[in-house]
Amino acid sequence: MARLTEPLEGMRRHSEPALLVLVSLADKPRHGYSILADIERLSGTRLGPGTLYGAIARLEQRGFIEPLESSDRRKPYRLTEPGERALRTQLAAMKAVVGEGLRRIATA
Amino acid sequence: MRWASLLRLYPRRWRDRYEDEMSAVLEEGAPSLRDGLDLLRGAIETRLFAASTDEPRHALRGDMVGEVLDHPVPSRSSVVAAALLLLLPATFLLSVTLKYGLGHDSLFDSLEGVWTFRPIEYATVLSPLAALTLSAAPALRATFERDGRSVKGALVVRAEALRIVVAAVSAGMLLLFFVYFLTENF
Numbered sequence: 001m002a003r004l005t006e007p008l009e010g011m012r013r014h015s016e017p018a019l020l021v022l023v024s025l026a027d028k029p030r031h032g033y034s035i036l037a038d039i040e041r042l043s044g045t046r047l048g049p050g051t052l053y054g055a056i057a058r059l060e061q062r063g064f065i066e067p068l069e070s071s072d073r074r075k076p077y078r079l080t081e082p083g084e085r086a087l088r089t090q091l092a093a094m095k096a097v098v099g100e101g102l103r104r105i106a107t108a
Numbered sequence: 109m110r111w112a113s114l115l116r117l118y119p120r121r122w123r124d125r126y127e128d129e130m131s132a133v134l135e136e137g138a139p140s141l142r143d144g145l146d147l148l149r150g151a152i153e154t155r156l157f158a159a160s161t162d163e164p165r166h167a168l169r170g171d172m173v174g175e176v177l178d179h180p181v182p183s184r185s186s187v188v189a190a191a192l193l194l195l196l197p198a199t200f201l202l203s204v205t206l207k208y209g210l211g212h213d214s215l216f217d218s219l220e221g222v223w224t225f226r227p228i229e230y231a232t233v234l235s236p237l238a239a240l241t242l243s244a245a246p247a248l249r250a251t252f253e254r255d256g257r258s259v260k261g262a263l264v265v266r267a268e269a270l271r272i273v274v275a276a277v278s279a280g281m282l283l284l285f286f287v288y289f290l291t292e293n294f
Contacts, residue, residue, distance in 0.1 A: 032129050033136040048143050049133050050150020053126050073128040074136075 017047055017055035022064065022079065022087040029068055029078035032056070059083065111139040117151035119183045155183065156246055182246035187271045190242035190278065193235045197281050200232050233285050240278035243271050 024030055024038040032052060040046050047055075056077065059065045064083030068076045079087070112134050115127050134143070200223060203216035222228050247267035253260045267275075 032133040036133065036137070048146025048150075049130055049139070050143075050146040050148070050153075052133070053130055054150050054153065057122075057126070073132040075129050 014055045017051050021055050025079045029076040031074040031076045111144045114147040186242045190239040190274045193239040197232050197235050236278040236281035243274040
């Protein structure tokens with residue numbers, strides 16, 4: 001099984017924001033403010049703009065997301081195939097840990 | 109305060125790529141002090157650890173590739189600042205060498221009042237240390253990973269020639285001052 005942090009390894013403090021960005025882009029492309037609002041809605045976490053773009057830059061650098069052409073300043077991003085694979089791997093690892101944690105709590 | 113002005117603290121290449129988007133995000137929301145501090149931290153982090161948008165110029169083998177991708181070549185501003193810091197100790201060493209090595213005392217003597225002024229004296233000795241830190245720190249990335257009972261470590265260095273030269277000169281000056289201190293005091 002993949003280690004919990006393997007797909008986003010090396011991102012350090014950016015790994016959690018990066019995961020949230022990947023999740024936010026999983027269903028459709030979004031631009032910066034829309035990603036922030038979506039992340040706040042789905043996780044209750046309010047990312048700062050510096051943290052958001054720190055994560056976006058690292059994800060883009062790894063080829064996990066890519067910008068779409070836009071005439072607007074608000075450039076939308078979409079998940080790439082490697083990004084989708086990384087997200088699936090990460091979520092599967094987290095799901096296994098969550099499942100095991102819940103099972104242990106239930107039997108404690 | 110207009111928080112967007114903090115975007116000017118980011119490196120030029122970063123701003124070319126992300127400034128418009130980040131400005132749009134700030135305009136759409138109601139940025140708070142927390143957002144301002146987040147921008148400040150992002151700018152410092154981007155400069156110090158060079159999370160630039162550059163493609164990596166070199167790729168190393170195996171496990172190191174991930175680290176290299178996460179550690180692009182740092183921007184030049186810190187090494188330029190480091191080089192400027194070396195001007196003061198370089199002038200001191202040049203004047204000392206001219207006077208005591210070659211017998212030309214005019215430069216040293218004309219600046220004698222400068223060299224004996226205590227703050228300048230401290231700055232002359234500490235400048236190479238600051239320059240070494242400024243030139244070397246952004247180029248280094250140490251990583252450690254626990255694997256069972258052992259700890260694996262890697263030191264990734266990504267630096268242009270200029271950064272290496274400034275770091276080497278700074279280290280050389282520090283060594284000279286250290287030797288001078290030892291010979292004068294022991």
